[in-house]
Amino acid sequence: MAGEPAASVNVETGAGLKIPRHLGVIMDGNGRWAKLRGKRRTEGHVEGVKALRGLVEHCINYGVGYLTVFSFSSENWSRPPDEISFIFNLLRRFVASDLQRLIRNNVRVRIIGSRQDLDPSLVRLIEDVEAKTHANTGLTLVVAFNYGSKTEIVAAARHLAREVAAGRLDPEAIDEKRLGDALYTAGMPDPDVIIRTSGEQRLSNFLLWQAAYAEFVFVDEHWPDFDEASFIRVLESYSQRDRRFGGIGATAS
Ligand code: IPE
Ligand code: IPE
Numbered sequence: 001m002a003g004e005p006a007a008s009v010n011v012e013t014g015a016g017l018k019i020p021r022h023l024g025v026i027m028d029g030n031g032r033w034a035k036l037r038g039k040r041r042t043e044g045h046v047e048g049v050k051a052l053r054g055l056v057e058h059c060i061n062y063g064v065g066y067l068t069v070f071s072f073s074s075e076n077w078s079r080p081p082d083e084i085s086f087i088f089n090l091l092r093r094f095v096a097s098d099l100q101r102l103i104r105n106n107v108r109v110r111i112i113g114s115r116q117d118l119d120p121s122l123v124r125l126i127e128d129v130e131a132k133t134h135a136n137t138g139l140t141l142v143v144a145f146n147y148g149s150k151t152e153i154v155a156a157a158r159h160l161a162r163e164v165a166a167g168r169l170d171p172e173a174i175d176e177k178r179l180g181d182a183l184y185t186a187g188m189p190d191p192d193v194i195i196r197t198s199g200e201q202r203l204s205n206f207l208l209w210q211a212a213y214a215e216f217v218f219v220d221e222h223w224p225d226f227d228e229a230s231f232i233r234v235l236e237s238y239s240q241r242d243r244r245f246g247g248i249g250a251t252a253s
């Protein structure tokens with residue numbers, strides 16, 4: 001098998017685990033979780049928020065720097081209107097119930113995605129959350145809401161094209177850094193790990209550019225079942241990866 005454990009792993013204490021600087025999560029399977037229990041899909045989304053609350057806590061405790069969670073995709077508009085409005089209300093409810101705790105825990109919140117199709121009151125709420133947590137220096141919680149990576153890249157291309165057309169930017173000066181700085185995730189490190197729950201093995205338009213060198217961890221559990229033990233299993237898996245970035249790696253002889 002390629003790669004050796006980066007360090008000895010003590011599952012009880014978490015000691016020896018390699019901690020990603022940036023963790024991305026595609027929180028999938030809320031609907032299936034609910035269906036398995038004879039509940040409505042929306043109840044799965046409610047349980048999903050509980051799992052998210054837990055994950056934020058684990059990320060704080062284990063020293064993850066950035067946590068980006070996919071909570072509504074630009075493609076999710078194709079769902080039934082009732083489910084869409086439920087998810088939108090859930091974001092409002094999450095802010096109402098959790099903002100004070102996030103502030104107390106020194107969490108900085110960023111919401112990435114297109115704000116164009118959002119209700120102005122929701123845009124104000126998002127701006128308020130970002131402003132109220134802006135000065136926090138602990139975990140950065142990035143909520144990808146109405147997010148699609150292709151749209152993000154198109155918006156960045158359009159922004160750079162405008163700069164060129166206005167004579168403010170030389171096309172030759174466009175490099176990876178410049179393009180990265182035009183994305184919603186400007187200023188953030190790329191994700192080291194991307195988790196997807198519920199057994200699906202695809203990105204579904206999540207962080208396409210940023211995931212260039214991410215380690216993928218696919219787990220079978222549905223998102224509402226993802227708990228601290230699941231989190232530690234992901235860290236264990238990540239700790240054993242040999243990240244080569246095109247080189248020959250630590251284990252090459
Ligand atoms: C993920 O769970 C949450 C959102 C996409 C909003 P799903 O709602 O996709 O659940 P499944 O995949 O249908 O089980
Ligand atoms: C991806 O899940 C989006 C979120 C988790 C918010 P989906 O359930 O929408 O993805 P597909 O449709 O199965 O690819």
Ligand code: MG
Binds near residue numbers: 028
């Ligand atoms: Mg899904």
